[in-house]
Amino acid sequence: MLAVIILVPNYIINKKSRFVISNKSKIVLFGHSHPECAFNDTLINSLKNLSHSAEPYFYTYQKVKMVLLQNPQIETVLIEFTNNQIDAKMDEWTWGYKYMSSMFPKYTPFMDRADIGLLVKNNPKDFMNCLSVSTRTNLTRLLTSNYEFTNVIGGYLRINNSQTNSTADSSTTPPIKITTERLSFVNLHYLQKIIVYCAVRGKRVFLVRSPQHRSYEYLKNEDEFLRIRQKMFSSVEFLDFNKFPIADDGFADFGHLNYKGASKFSNWFNIMLNSGLLNTDKKQFLINQGISAVIANDKTVSLALQSFAAHQLDFRLSYAKARTY
């Protein structure tokens, strides 16, 4: 009887759930809080930000499956891949009680046996409680006929304040050296699963890295991060915006942009997209050019962006010309 109470709502919700986004959104972005705060999708044409705070790839995978299934108009999938996502901390995000109890109930109906098995194996003690919360959540959805998931799966998060100045001042003492001694193989495995799933559905996939403050603690594992990217994800193009110039007051903290920073970055990113960033062969080269243009004209960002757009046009023309020869 208990099994019925657990499984039937799961089945119904799986069938009736709605993950539908606007038809105009051809590009979707997934990830954790870094892209959630960096990509203001109201400023970026045809992009829908579906990132969610503290979301490891395990839960993103469940979301990706449903979003792609119900939104055939999506052509391109951007997935945040940044320094902290290789760290064993992501295991805690996957099955630690604090995170599992909020994420698992949301995505239970879309998980398969292997997914459930992973959680049971790694945190059997808290799994039962999370399963109970999940059943309650599902029953509530059934009783209220609420099958809408679009409003709970993520989106741009606006943060107005900035704590970077004060923390940067106080960080004159040498920061604690954080190195990734242990990798989260589960997180990396699920990133691979996401990439494979997107490929099977014929979507273009890019890994992206949002801007981070130079003092961001996880940048310490940069060598390891680049090694992993090269070793495991070399077949997927990587768009690195890490060094996009944002002043301290554009950061909410070292890992997250605030509204000011996100606006600057998103406007620039929008121009980059409109300039055909995703269609050129040398994407990172273009990104670096774009970043240089912003740095050169940082005092008047809008002018810089305009000049960059013009430059891009020139560049594309000359690039096309060069290819013709």
Next chain:
Amino acid sequence: MLFNSLSFALFLPVVFVLYWFVAGKSLKYQNVLLLCASYFFYACWDWRFLFLLVFSTLLDYVTGIKMSGAGSAKARKFWFWLSVIVNLGFLGVFKYFNFFAASMAIAMANIGLHVNPWTLKVILPVGISFYTFHGLSYVIDIYKNRIKAERNFIDYSLFVSFFPLLVAGPIERATHLLPQVKKVRTFDYYMAADGLRQILWGLFKKAVIADQCSEFANVIFANSSGYTGSTLVLGALFFTFQIYCDFSGYSDMALGIARLFGIDLLRNFAFPYFSRDIAEFWRRWHISLSSWFRDYLYIPLGGSKGGTWTKVRNTFIIFLVSGFWHGANWTFITWGLLNALYIMPLIIFNKNRVNLQIVAQGRALPSLWEFFQILLTFSLTVFAWIFFRATSMSHAFSYIGRIFSKSLFTVPQFDASRVMVFETVILIIVFIIIEWSGRESQYAIASLARFKRKSYRYAFYFSLILMIYLFMGREQQFIYFQF
């Protein structure tokens, strides 16, 4: 291995099946199996402390036999005190040494002498207070010629280590449990069914009420300096229900599990929050410990025979010791003394045995006066629990100080989902109603056995299981395991 854990859910059926279907025909095999299962259960906590348990058992077993066979009163006394000193010595080292060392250092600092206390980095062996008291009661009973020494080591070891009571009681007496251990046990369907029912009720109390309340109580007590008086009152109330449902839930499960094996353990709780005065509360709360102190401390000290002053002195002593038994911290001692103060007027005016009957017996509701008495007793208890739960005396005083401020008359607010708080409050109300309606039975839902229609019974069981599943809190360790 917690009673409400998955591992125990596997362990119990295995032992049950082996006990009745493999070892069922021989009492000796049954006892050996239960002893092995008990040692395995204990080793799951920390196998190193199994040696301590076996040593303590062996000590009391040997001293018991030596006392029985002693040719002189002097020799008898020697073996008795050897057992008492070694038992209390272990308890002192593992549980109280650091407390005394730290307290001594503070006292020295107050007179200007600064010393670094030499503390032991030891983990408290789980259940040490419980099995030490088991052993002590056995040795004292032999010394006082109430019982004869047990010659069968397996039977005696099982009396000390029987897994349902090993880590958090009830504190058994040799006079009650040993005869059951030595008696042939055959499977009794009604007893086993009653045991399962009691386990179910205990599980509901622990997994739903206690574990839900603990999440809120922990948040409020941990951040008490930032909350309003009304929120702190709510925190104290959550803890009041947490500790009762945690401990009585454990006891219900222990009693129910023992009944599955054909053994009756001592009742530990009798609806204490429906008590009309503090004396009645202490007759209904942790009964096995209260009666232990009564029989082995209060009465030997003279009990209530020597006039009012003796009664007052002895009452203070047992509450002081009771507080200290709970833990090496001034908060527990204060909690004990506060309860002694509460009970003092009843002792002085000889009113401590007024409310011996079950409240509102044969009636659906209490009278207005009874309701007021219950409310007053409950409020005093809630207040005392603040000391029990606080991490230090200063924490307790600041907590109480914030309660008695203007913010007492505001709407409680703390970092938790309102829906979850509301759910928990509703569950507590449901729980109180069920407890009230079952207060004339051994445990709240014992009277369900009298329902003739099976369908009603099964509907209730299923609802309870469903509630346990849907509203279980995060699995928490039983509070009394630390004692």
